[in-house]
Amino acid sequence: MRIMRAEQFNIDRQVEYGTPEQNEAVKSIVEAIRTEGDAALLRLTEQFDRVKLDASSLRVTEAEILAAYDKVDADFLVAIREAAVNVRTFHEKQMRNSWIDMQPDGTMLGQVLRPLKRVGVYVPGGKAAYPSSVLMNVIPAQVAGVPEIVMVTPPSTGGQEGINPYILVAAAEAGVKEMYRVGGAQAVAALAYGTDSIAPVDKITGPGNIYVALAKRAVFGVVDIDSIAGPSEIAVLADDSADASYVAADLLSQAEHDEMASAVLVTASETLAEAVAAEVERQLALLPREAIARSSIDNYGAVLLVDSLDAGIDVINRMAPEHLEVLTADPMALLARIENAGAIFLGPYSSEPVGDYFAGPNHILPTNGTARFSSPVNVDDFLKKSSLIYYSKEALLANGDKIMTLARHEGLEGHARAIEIRLEKEGGK
Numbered sequence: 001m002r003i004m005r006a007e008q009f010n011i012d013r014q015v016e017y018g019t020p021e022q023n024e025a026v027k028s029i030v031e032a033i034r035t036e037g038d039a040a041l042l043r044l045t046e047q048f049d050r051v052k053l054d055a056s057s058l059r060v061t062e063a064e065i066l067a068a069y070d071k072v073d074a075d076f077l078v079a080i081r082e083a084a085v086n087v088r089t090f091h092e093k094q095m096r097n098s099w100i101d102m103q104p105d106g107t108m109l110g111q112v113l114r115p116l117k118r119v120g121v122y123v124p125g126g127k128a129a130y131p132s133s134v135l136m137n138v139i140p141a142q143v144a145g146v147p148e149i150v151m152v153t154p155p156s157t158g159g160q161e162g163i164n165p166y167i168l169v170a171a172a173e174a175g176v177k178e179m180y181r182v183g184g185a186q187a188v189a190a191l192a193y194g195t196d197s198i199a200p201v202d203k204i205t206g207p208g209n210i211y212v213a214l215a216k217r218a219v220f221g222v223v224d225i226d227s228i229a230g231p232s233e234i235a236v237l238a239d240d241s242a243d244a245s246y247v248a249a250d251l252l253s254q255a256e257h258d259e260m261a262s263a264v265l266v267t268a269s270e271t272l273a274e275a276v277a278a279e280v281e282r283q284l285a286l287l288p289r290e291a292i293a294r295s296s297i298d299n300y301g302a303v304l305l306v307d308s309l310d311a312g313i314d315v316i317n318r319m320a321p322e323h324l325e326v327l328t329a330d331p332m333a334l335l336a337r338i339e340n341a342g343a344i345f346l347g348p349y350s351s352e353p354v355g356d357y358f359a360g361p362n363h364i365l366p367t368n369g370t371a372r373f374s375s376p377v378n379v380d381d382f383l384k385k386s387s388l389i390y391y392s393k394e395a396l397l398a399n400g401d402k403i404m405t406l407a408r409h410e411g412l413e414g415h416a417r418a419i420e421i422r423l424e425k426e427g428g429k
Contacts, residue, residue: 001251001276001277001280001281001297001301001302001303002277002301002302002303003273003274003277003302003303003305004302004303004304004305005304005305005306006266006304006305006306006311006312006315009264009302009304011315011318011319017214018210018213018214022210022211022214023214025185025211026185026211026214026215026218027218029044029184029185029186029189029211029215030185030188030189030192030215030218030219032044032186032189033186033189033190033193033195034189034193037190037193037194037195037196038055038058038195038196038197040186041058041182041186041187041190041195041197041198042054042055042058044184044186045155045182045183045186048184048186049154049155049156049183049184050156051155051156051181053155053181055196055197057181058180058181058182058197058198059178059179059180059181059197060163060168060179060180060181064163064168065168065169065171065172065179067165068163068165068166068168068169068172069165069169069172071165072165072166072169076166076169077169077173079357079358080131080132080135080169080170080173081173082358083132083135083357083358084135084139084173084174086358086359086360087135087136087139087360087362088139088142088143089360090359090360090361090362091139091140091143091360091362091378091379092143094140094143094378094379094380095143095144095379096113096379096380096383097113098110098111098112098113099111100388103392103395105392105394105395105398106392106393106394106395107390107391107392107395108388108389108390109387109388109389109390110387110388111385111386111387111388112385112386112387112388113383113384113385114383114384114385114386115141115144115145115146115147115382115383115384116141116144116146116202116203116224116382116383116384117146117147117148117202118146118147118148118149118150118199118200118201118202119141119146119148119149119150119201119202119203119204119205119382120150120151120152120191120201120203120204120205120223121134121137121138121141121149121150121151121152121176121204121205121206122151122152122153122183122187122188122191122204122205122206122207122208122212123137123151123152123153123167123171123206124153124154124183124206124207124208124209124212125153125154125155125156125157125163125164125167125183129157129164129166129167130167130207131164131166131167131169131170131171132170132356132357132363133206133207133363133364134151134167134170134171134174134176135170135173135174136362136363136364136377137205137206137364137377138151138171138174138175138176139174140362140377140378140379140381140382141205141382142174142175143379144379144380144381144382144383145382146382148178148201149175149176149177149178150176150178150179150180150191150198150199150201151171151176151178151179151180152179152180152181152182152183152187152190152191152198153167153179153180153181153182153183154181154182154183154184154187155181155182155183163181180197180198182198183208183212184208184209184211184212184215185211185212185214185215185218187212188204188208188212188215188216188219189215189218189219191204191219191223192204192219192222192223193219193222200223201223202223202224203223203224203225203226203381203382204216204219204223204224204225204226205225205226205364205377205381206226206364207229207364208229213228213229213230216228226364226377226381227364227366227367227370227374229364229367230260230367230368231257231258231260231261231262231300231367232254232257232258232261232262232322232323232367233254233261233262233263233264233321233322233323233367233368234250234251234253234254234261234262234263234264234321234322234323234324234325234352235264235265235266235316235319235321235323235324235325235341236250236251236264236265236266236324236325236326236327237266237267237309237312237313237316237324237325237326237327237328237334238265238266238267238269238272238276238325238326238327238328239267239268239269239272239309239327239328239329240269240271240272241327241328241329242267242272242327242328242348243327243348244272244275244276244278244279245279245283246327246348246351247265247272247276247279247327248276248279248280248282248283249283249351250325250351250352251263251264251265251276251280251297251301252280252283252284252287252293252297253351253352253353254296254323254352255292255293255294255296255297255301256287256289256292256293256296257292257296258292258296259292259295259296259299260296260299260300261296261300262296262300262301262321263296263297263300263301264301264302264303264304264319264321265302265303265304266304266306266312266315266316267303267304267305267306267312268305268306268307268308268309268311268312270305273303273305276303277303280297280301284297309328309334310337313334313337313338316338316340316341317337317338317339317340318340319340319369320340320341320366320369320370320371320372321340321341321342321371322341322342322343322365322366322367322371323341323342323343323345323352323355323365324338324341324342324343324344324345325345325350325351325352326338326344326345326346326347327347327348331346331347332346340369340371340372341371342365342366342367342371342375342376343355343361343363343365343376361376362376362377362378363376364376364377365377393426396419396422396423396426397423397426397427400419400420400422400423400427401423403416403419404416404419404420407419
């Protein structure tokens with residue numbers, strides 16, 4: 001693992017916009033779904049997934065879901081159920097209510113919160129199955145009160161025939177009733193525009209490959225989306241008190257996701273830097289996904305040396321990592337200065353997988369430095385807000401002239417006259 005000064009490392013992570021060929025392919029797929037519906041969906045599923053379906057077999061049946069329970073380990077079922085409770089409990093604390101503020105003059109101002117009606121969740125089926133992501137997408141939507149949640153996932157997972165049973169069980173445990181065996185850009189387009197078999201949704205959430213990301217970007221505006229997710233990333237801020245084996249293991253926990261994942265240690269300790277670099281090499285050889293993790297570490301991993309923890313925090317804030325672990329003697333003392341991170345893990349026992357799987361916070365986090373301005377998926381992502389204005393006659397008479405002044409300064413005489421006509425009729429002007 002490279003050891004270098006922080007100023008030598010390119011902190012910026014570029015948003016993946018895809019190649020011209022990838023963009024053109026996605027544009028063609030989205031247009032085909034928009035204009036042809038099911039016919040294109042079935043054709044593209046056969047072309048890209050090598051699975052021939054008809055319209056009647058697109059939807060996953062209840063019998064398939066029940067059969068999936070016979071294929072999962074009992075300890076997985078226990079773990080996923082407890083994780084679901086933790087995720088639900090955490091997100092229930094985020095729920096806000098509509099409110100109305102009554103003014104002495106009879107005016108009422110407020111905000112009305114309503115859940116989205118229908119949300120689509122994309123669950124990838126590429127290099128690995130991620131049943132935990134099902135919980136992270138579905139449960140916040142449920143807490144928000146979304147009445148219709150539909151899941152799409154490729155008809156084969158990880159190159160194996162059929163949908164991974166762990167994905168089906170996780171979806172069932174989360175309460176998903178409507179699932180379809182379609183994936184890729186064509187599934188995103190089907191959720192956005194609808195087909196005869198799949199009704200359109202209001203919002204699409206969930207990770208996927210570059211084609212899924214580009215398709216989400218292409219349909220944004222027709223529907224809302226959660227984000228254009230980039231490769232996973234972790235930064236660890238550590239001092240001499242950190243255990244090098246813990247740091248190395250946590251860096252590799254992200255590196256194994258993807259060849260483009262980024263794993264970075266920021267430290268003022270040269271001793272720790274060297275120990276972690278050596279430990280990463282030792283642990284790499286033991287990973288089943290060694291080739292993926294090694295590519296990530298070689299191309300996007302680094303140990304960054306800084307002069308002090310304060311300087312390290314400056315680096316972290318510029319980096320705005322998806323995951324940040326603080327492994328220092330007193331991590332709480334540093335928290336106030338950390339401004340940009342999708343999720344912050346404090347102390348040696350708060351390893352990143354604790355948050356990814358079980359503790360309760362959402363693991364769908366802003367990537368590519370977007371933690372500077374965006375947040376983890378949360379209940380608010382599935383709520384829409386309407387402003388409420390009930391202006392009283394007294395308030396209009398008192399403030400009408402000011403409203404007309406502002407309208408006329410913007411050259412909008414029609415706006416001003418909409419007020420003026422009321423003042424003349426109601427106020428005797």
